[in-house]
Amino acid sequence: MTINTHPTLPEFEYVRPETLAEASEFLTRYPGEARPFLGGTDIFVRMRDGLITPNFLVDVKKLDGTNDLRFEPQAGLTLGAAVNMNRVIASREVQAHYPLLAEACRSVASYQLRTRATVVGNICNASPAGDTIGACLVFNGVLHIHEVNGLRQEPLAEFFLGPGKTTLKPGDIVTAIHLPLPPKGCAGVYLKLGRNKLSDLSLVGVTALGHPDPSLPSGYRFRLALASVAPVPLVPTQAETYLANQPITPETIREAAHLAAEACAPIDDLRGSARYRKEMVRNLSAKALSEVWEKLK
Ligand SMILES: Cc1cc2nc3c(=O)[nH]c(=O)nc-3n(C[C@H](O)[C@H](O)[C@H](O)COP(=O)(O)OP(=O)(O)OC[C@H]3O[C@@H](n4cnc5c(N)ncnc54)[C@H](O)[C@@H]3O)c2cc1C
The missing domain is CATH 3.30.465.10 (Uridine Diphospho-n-acetylenolpyruvylglucosamine Reductase; domain 3)
Structure with a gap:
């Protein structure tokens, strides 16, 4: 087997439509062969690595409203x-x-x-x-x-x-x-765990947002979103519902973090094991929720 140590981009045709209608029409005419692109930081890497081979790349960066x-x-x-x-x-x-x-x-x-x-x-x-x-x-x-x-x-x-x-x-x-407008009095935090501090994809990412909400028994609504721990970006709704209904204390934050970890379905890959990821969701969710709670208080 020959390994290509210097892969390059395969050939493709660069297409720059003048209008959104023209762009959509072109993409429809070549399904599977044409793809839209913006910064190209994902698509060119995937093409270079041979994962996708579109014949046409449709530049949608200058089209109506896309720079607003x-x-x-x-x-x-x-x-x-x-x-x-x-x-x-x-x-x-x-x-x-x-x-x-x-x-x-x-x-x-x-x-x-x-x-x-x-x-x-x-x-x-x-x-x-x-x-x-x-x-x-x-x-x-x-x-x-x-x-x-x-x-x-x-x-x-x-x-x-x-x-x-x-x-x-x-x-x-x-x-x-x-x-939409952010909820009044909200505070948020994003905690990212990578293999290094710079330029690595997340092993686990935890986004937390909280805000006062007098309609809830706890008086606060917390939102969570988890990266790299399921086939799609995950919203652990059980953890959110739990915090909506309990007084916010270190114990209930820990329980919510546990529920967030339970909601995950991570995989083992070269960046980390599923077990490690789940534990990190628990730790980082507790940290993120505590930090948000401190800001809200
Ligand atoms: C060295 C390196 C480090 C990176 N580090 C990170 C990181 O730390 N965190 C992270 O999240 N990502 C990271 N990435 C991935 C990448 O940079 C991001 O996902 C980036 O936000 C992709 O945006 P883009 O504009 O370059 O997308 P593109 O590459 O232009 O497009 C991405 C995909 O979206 C489709 N697409 C593009 N525009 C549209 C549209 N308008 N409508 C429909 N479909 C469209 C394309 O067909 C393609 O499949 C990294 C990439 C590299 C090369």
Whole structure:
């Protein structure tokens, strides 16, 4: 067997449509052969490694609205698909209203990579390890999708079907993710465990968000999202429901972290064992919830 130690990109045709309608039409004409791309930090690596071999790459970075980063005090944040992560981190509005999203973006690889990588690309790649997905989930993100027949909106919570698998059909282009206004008085944290501090995918990632909610017995609502511990980014709803109904104490936080670990279905891979991952979910969930609780108090 010959091992190619210097793999290169296979040939492909670069396509740059002028409009979203043209882009969707082209993608529909070549299902399985044409794919949209943004920063290219996932897709080119997968092509180089021979995992996918599209004949056409459709650049959707300049299309209508995909470069917008817009905060509306009555509606929330609309993050265009082509907005790179450094722009998200630098945005005053994101820092003021969604610091958790900026924190998640900051955990991704390096400054250089983040000048290309986008939040929407992170989502569409549908890796359970995607670092920015948790923040978008706990803020109840909604995807704006351009399809051949028009536009649709889809809650992010319903988007993931498996590793690399989403509800997207040929011709679908995600143009933006919308985050509704953050809950009043919320606090969040993202804890990422990698093999090193820089430029590694998460072995486990825990996103936690909490806010006062007088309608609940505990008086607080906590949201959790877990990365790298299931075939899709995971929301452990049992842990969330438990905390909604119990007084928030160190003991109930520990129990919620236990419920989060129980909800996981991690795998063994070269970065860590399933058992280790589960234990780390327990530890990091307890730490994340405690940190959020301290901020809320
Ligand atoms: C060295 C290195 C380090 C990395 N470190 C991290 C890390 O720490 N954390 C992390 O989460 N990720 C990491 N990644 C993965 C990658 O950078 C991120 O997932 C990034 O957010 C992908 O965004 P992109 O814009 O480059 O996506 P692209 O590569 O352009 O696209 C990703 C996928 O989404 C599809 N797609 C793109 N745009 C659209 C659209 N508008 N509509 C529908 N489908 C679309 C593409 O067809 C492709 O399948 C790393 C990658 C590299 C190379």
